[in-house]
Amino acid sequence: MAGLYPEYGGKITAGTIKLNGQSVSTLVPYERAKHIAMLFQNPSRQFAMRTVKEQLIFALENLQLSPQSITDLVTATLHQLGLESFKDRQLLTLSGGEQQRVALATVIAMGSDIILLDEPFANVDQNGRRTLLTDLKNMQITQGKTIFISDHDLTGYQDLVDHLYEVDTVQKNINEINQTRLNSVTRETPVHSKLNAASVFGWHDLSFTAATRTLLTPHSFHLPEGQLGLLSGANGIGKSTLFAALSHQINYQGQVLYKNKASERIRIKQWARIVGLVFQNSTDQFIKLTAQDEISLSHQNTLQPHYWTERRIKSAVRKLHLSEVMDHVSYQLSGGQQKKLQVLSMLIMSQPILLLDEPLAGLDAVSLKNVMELVRRTVIDLNLSSLIISHQRIGVTELIDYELNFANQALTIQGG
Known part of the structure; x- marks a missing residue:
């Protein structure tokens, strides 16, 4: 157009x-x-x-x-x-x-x-x-x-749009549909935070800045094992910067700890096999040309080879509806397909700490549900410590164990 x-x-x-x-x-x-x-x-x-x-x-x-x-x-x-x-x-x-x-x-x-x-x-x-x-x-x-x-x-469009169209991928048509569809948008499930006591990863008196702005004042926390947390907060508050600090991409004050050891003493190459980060921009994550090459590379380097068998990977590819595009160039996939490929490749890597920055952006409702279920199942089965940034809450909060809200240069547990 x-x-x-x-x-x-x-x-x-x-x-x-x-x-x-x-x-x-x-x-x-x-x-x-x-x-x-x-x-x-x-x-x-x-x-x-x-x-x-x-x-x-x-x-x-x-x-x-x-x-x-x-x-x-x-x-x-x-x-x-x-x-x-x-x-x-x-x-x-x-x-x-x-x-x-x-x-x-x-x-x-x-x-x-x-x-x-x-x-x-x-x-x-x-x-x-x-x-x-x-x-x-x-x-x-x-x-x-x-x-x-x-x-x-579809959140927020009620009483605003004059027409609502839906792409029918089977019939290859675009159809105008009834506005009652907008009124059927489900409400989000409130998060009642419950944290496991077991933890191998956390930070002590962590703080950082961006240019002259203080984003986080000294804060301490431990990510619980085997649970999926939601990191919420307004745009520009410092959520992605927190992930950058935890993955040692920026300077910070305080300590990041793994198994009670200061991570600053751990070489960056080894740290990358401890902390996995799903970038906000999918194409920043890709190393190989095709989707199949990307998945194969993760499979070769997985830390959980007994879990991520070829059979399990093929099942995950089918669940995410990527089977038909595995031989396609990763950079030419749709935004949603890139997100699903990116998340799956990092799940296969299975670092004990998994940070996901907006992994659901651009996903339709079915894809969002499948990605969230796959992430949660992997976190539980492999006892990972995982934190996800997402402004999308409908279809997300019901699968979250706890919420960590970022506001006013501080992090607080919500609903618990």
């Missing part, structure tokens, strides 16, 4: 996408962008500049707007989305949710009549999701925008 196919990949086998009676593929890019703007599923693929302000200016310069118009639009858009304090922040230092908000701001600033959004809230916290949905609805009503959103999570 954005006119990127077939010039930049893929094929159109039938039909035409038309804008005001003209095929979108015949319009030059900057003319097309004046009318149709698209937000990619992975926001980092949309960035070309260093800072938030520079990125917005660059996008508007490509529309050949006047310098004064660009200045006014950047200021107005940052104010509209509450991003004034982000203006001079470097894009690479932002959290995944913050990057999505900036990418959305860039699309909105372009002023296109038609806005296409691909999983725009995948890494955005619930408050941010509600705010952005309200902003989009106001734009539709007050500015006459046509907004089309692709999303697996």
